[in-house]
Amino acid sequence: MSASHERAAGPFKQPKAVWAVAFACVISFMGIGLVDPILPALAEGLHASPSQVSLLFSSYLIVTAVAMLFVGWVSSHIGAKRTLIVGLAVIVVFAALAGSSGSINGIVGFRAGWGLGNALFIATSLAVIVASASGGFGGAIILYETALGLGIAVGPLLGGELGAISWRGPFFGVAVLMAVALAATVAFVPALPKPERPTSPLAPLRALRHRGLLTMGIMALLYNWGFFTMLGYAPYPMKLSAHQLGLVFTGWGLLVAAFSVFFAPRLQARYGTAPVLYANLLGLGIVMAVIAAGVDSPGVVITAVVVSGAFIGINNTLTTQAVMLVSPVERPVASSAYGFLRFIGGGLAPYAAGKLADATDLSVPFYLGAATFLVAIPVLASGHGLLRRAERTAGEGASVVPTLTPVGGAAVTAGPPLIVAVGAHERAAAIVDTAARLARDTGTALEVVHVQQTAVVEEQAVDVETADQARSAVAAHLDRLAAHGVPAVGQILTSVGDHAAAGRALARHAADVHAGTVAVGRSPRGPLAQFADGSFTSALTHTAACAVVLVDPDSAPRPLTTATLAELRAASA
Template identity: 80%
Template sequence: MSAPHQEEGTRGTSAGPFRQPRAVWAVAFACVISFMGIGLVDPILPALADSLDATPSQVSLLFSSYLIVTAVAMLFVGWVSSRIGAKRTLVTGLAIIVVFAALAGSTDSINGIVGFRAGWGLGNALFIATSLAVIVASASGGFAGAIILYETALGLGIAVGPLLGGELGAISWRGPFFGVAVLMAVALVATLAFVPDLPRPQRRTSPVAPLRALRHRGLLTMGTMALLYNWGFFTMLGYAPYPMELDAHRLGLVFTAWGLLVAAFSVFFAPRLQARFGTAPVLYANLLGLGVVMTVIAAGVGSPATVVVAVIVSGAFIGINNTLTTQAVMLVSPVERPVASSAYGFLRFIGGGLAPYVAGKLADATDLGVPFYVGAATFLLAIPVLACGHRLLREAESGTGDGEPVTPSFTPVPANAPVGARPVVVAVGAHERAAVIVDSAARLARDTDSPLEVVHVRLTAVVEEQAVDTETEEEARRAVQAHLDRLGALGVAATGQVLGGVGDRAAAGRALARHAAEARARTVAVGRSPRGASAQFADGSFTSALTHAATCTVVLVDPDAEPRTLTARSLTELRAEA
C-alpha cells in the first residue's frame, strides 16, 4: 500500500477515528450522557406515578416541559453561539443540565420535576446545537473520524441510557436524575479543562433568522413532516411504558433493545436505503411502517407482550426516520445550515413536546389506546405532507452534484485540448499528498488530449438528527484554488469546481458521479483510501459510491503505482489489501 492519505474528494486526514485529542473525548463523553437523557427517564415513568401519587398525564409533562423549552431555545442558540462562541455555549448548556438534573432528583413533587425538566431542556438545546460542531472542529483526524466518534457516542447513549435508567430506577426513582447530574458534572469539568476556545463565526446570527427561514416552502414542509413524526414518536415514548406493566429494570432492558435498533438503523442502514431507493420513497415506506406499528400498539394495549415487541420493532423505523428526515431538511433548505437546523429543531421539538400533553388528556378522557391511535394518525398524515414537497426534495437530491466554479488567482494558460473535448475530473481533498494525485491526473489528461477539472466536495454531515458543515465555503474554495494556481505556475491549464453533498462520504461520491455525468467526463481520477473496510462501512465509501454511480471510467491514481481502472471487483480487492 502507499503511504496513508485520505479518500480524495472530501476534507480530512487519515488518522483513525479513535486517535483524537482529549478535547474530542471530553465532548464525546458529554454526548453519551446527553443521548442517554430521554431513555434514562423512560424506565422510571410508572415508578414516578406510583411514588408521587401522579397520573400518567401528569408524569407525561416531564417530556412536554423539557421538549417545549428545548424547541423555543433552538430559535436562539445560533444567536447565542455566534456571540459567545461554541465552547462557552457548550459549557453553559452542560452547567444548566447539571443544576436542573440535580434539582429534579431533589424535589418531592411531580410539579417540581416538571419545572426542573424545563430548565434541563434549556441546557439540552444549548448543548445539542453545538456538540457536533465542536467535535468536528477539535478532531485531529479530520471530520470523518470525528463523525464516526460522534456516531459511536450516539449509539452508546441511546443503548445504555435505558439500561442505566432501569438499574438506577430499580433503587430509587431519584437515581437517574442524580446519575445524569454526576456524569454531566464530570463532562463539564473535562470540557473546561481540555476543549480550547474556538473562533467565533465571522457573521452573527439573528435571533429571528430561524423563523424567517420557515417562509421557504421546502423547509416549512419538511419541518411540518418532522413535527408530525415527532408527535407520534413521543406519544409512544411517553405512554408505552404503562401498558407494558414491567418494573424499572425490565423496562430498561426493553428500551435498551429499542435503542440498539435506533442506533444501528440510523447510522448503518438509513444511508444505504437512501442510496438504493431515494430519500422520499424510503420516508414514505418508513412513515407507513410506523403508522402500522403504532396501530398494533393501540389495538394490543391490553397485551403487554404485544406492546413490548411493537416498541422494540419501532426502533428500526425511528432510526431510519431520524437520519433521513434531517437529510431531507438540509437538502431542500436554501439557508445556512445552523439557521436551518434551528428552524427544524424548533418544529420537531414542538411536535414532541405537545404530543405527551395531548396524549395524557386523551387517555384521561377515554382509554389508553386512543393516544396511540392518534399517534398512528400523525405518522400517516406526515405522508401527504411529505408528498407536498416531493418535487422539491427530488430536485434538490438530483441537484447535489451542482457546483460553484473556482477561478485561479491569475489568467490560466490556454488549454491544448480540442474544443468540446471530454474532461478528466480529479477529486481532491485537503491532504499533503493531494498535489501528487492532481499531478498524476494532469498527466492522464495530457496523454488523452483532455481538459483537466479539479473538483472538491464540500460535505454536510448528518448524524441522526444533527447536521454540520464539515468546512466553510471559503475553505473548500481555497482547497481547489491552491491546486489551480500551482498547476498554472507549471504551465498546466485547469478549471475547478466545489460541489455540495448532504450525508456521508458515499453521498459525496454520488454527488461527484452526477457532476461527472453532466460534464460528460471522460474519466474521474481518485486517490486510494487508507481506511479499512470497517471504517468505510461505518460512514460510507466515497470511492465505492462513485464507482457504482459513475457513467464514465473511474481511475485509481496511486502515486506509487500505475493508474488502475476501478470496478466493483477491484474495489473488493482493494479492501482486502487494506
C-alpha cells in the same frame, strides 16, 4: 510539488477535545431513554398519575423547542465552546436538582432547566467535534455517530439499572457523568472562532416563511407527536420492572441506532427521500395502531415498541436530509427552525395524551399517535414537488443532490481530461500532485474536483468547510500546479450527507466531459463509515464509463475494480 504523504487519522485517533465532546454526546443522547424505565416507579413513589409524570417530557421538550430559536444567536456571540460549556453546566445542575426533588412538580420544573441545557449542547456539539478533529472530519463524524448510537442504546439500560435501586438514580447518574464531561470539555476543547456575522434570534422564525421548510417542520411536529406519545405512555401497559423496561428500550435503541446509521442512507439512495418517508410513516402508524389495539397485552406492546425503533431510526435521518434538501437558508438557521417545530410536537404530545387517557382509556392516546403519523404523509406529499425538484436540481441555498461549480477559467487544452477528485484533508495536495504527474506524462488536460461535504447526523447538519474555504482549496491547487507548469481547471462538488450520490454525480460529469480517466486517493473515512453511508469511490467505480485509478504518492497508479476495492477495504479494516 507537495511531498506530504501522511495518512489521515483514523476515527478513533482523535484529539482529547473530540473525545471529551463525544463522551458528553453519549450522556446527552442517554437523556430521554434514561427516564423511560423509571416512569412507573416515579408515578408510584411520588403518588402521581401517568399524566402528571408525562409532564417530564413536556417541560423538557417545550423548553428545548423555544431555546432552539436562540441558541444560534447565543453561540454566534459567545462562541461554540462557551455555549457548549454553559449547556453542560446547566444539565449538571438541573439533573442533580431533579434527583433531589421530593415532588413531581419539582422534577417537572427541573427537567425544563435540563431542556435548556440540552438545547445549548445539541446545537453546537457536532460543529465542535468537526472543528476539533484531526486528519479530516470523516473520523470525527464516525465518532459522533458512535456516541449517538451508544447513548440511545445504553441510556435505557443504565436507567433501568439505576432505577432498580431508586428512581433518583438516573438523575444523579446523569449529573455525575455530565460533570465529568464538563471538566473534560473545559480542559481539552480549544477556543473556537466566532462566526463572522452574528445570527439573529428571529432568523429561525423568518425561515419558516419558506414553504419547503415549514412543510417539513409540520411533518416533523406530527411525527414527534406520535413518537413521544409512545415514549411517554408505552412503559405503563408493559407492566415491567425498571430493570426489565431498561432492557426493552435498549433493544429499541439498538434498532434506532442501526437503522439511522446503516440502513437509512441505503434506502434513500435506492428509492429516494420522499418514497422512503411515506412508507416509513405508514409503518409507524401501523405499529402505533397495534399498540393501541393490544394495549391490554404486555407482549404485544413490548414487541411493537422494539420494532418501532427501526422506523424511528430511518425517519430521524431522512427527515433531516429532507430539511436540508429544501431549505433556502443557512444550515444552522434551518436546523433551529426545524428543531423548534419538532420539539414543540414532542412536548405537547405527552400532555395531551395524559388528558385523553384520564378522560377515556389508555388506548386512545396511541390511536391519536397513529393518526398523527398518517396525517404526516399528506403533509409531506403537499411538498412533494419541492422535494423532487430539489433532488434533481441545485436549488437556492442547500441541496442533497451533489452539484458542480466551476472555479477558475475554461479548459486549457483540447481533448478528454484527466479528473482528480479530492476532499478537505491533509493528503489532498499530494494526491493532486501525483495525478498531475500522470496527466503530464500522458499529455492530458487536468481537472481538479474538490468535494465539499456537509455532514448530516440525526437532527443536526454541519458544513465541514465554507464555500469560501472550498474555493480557496481549489485555487491553491491550481496556483501550485501553474507554478510547476501544469495547466489545470477546477470544480467544487457540493454534497450533503450522501457520499455514494457524490460518486455517481462525478461519474456523470466525467461522462459529460468525455474524461479518459478519473483519479482518486485512498479514502480517509475508513471501511465503517463507507459501509454506513455509502462509499464515494465504490459508487464512482461502479458507475463511471471511463477508467478509475487509485493514485498514491508512494506507488504507481492502480486501476480500480470491484476486486481492487475489496482488497483496499480489507487492508484498511
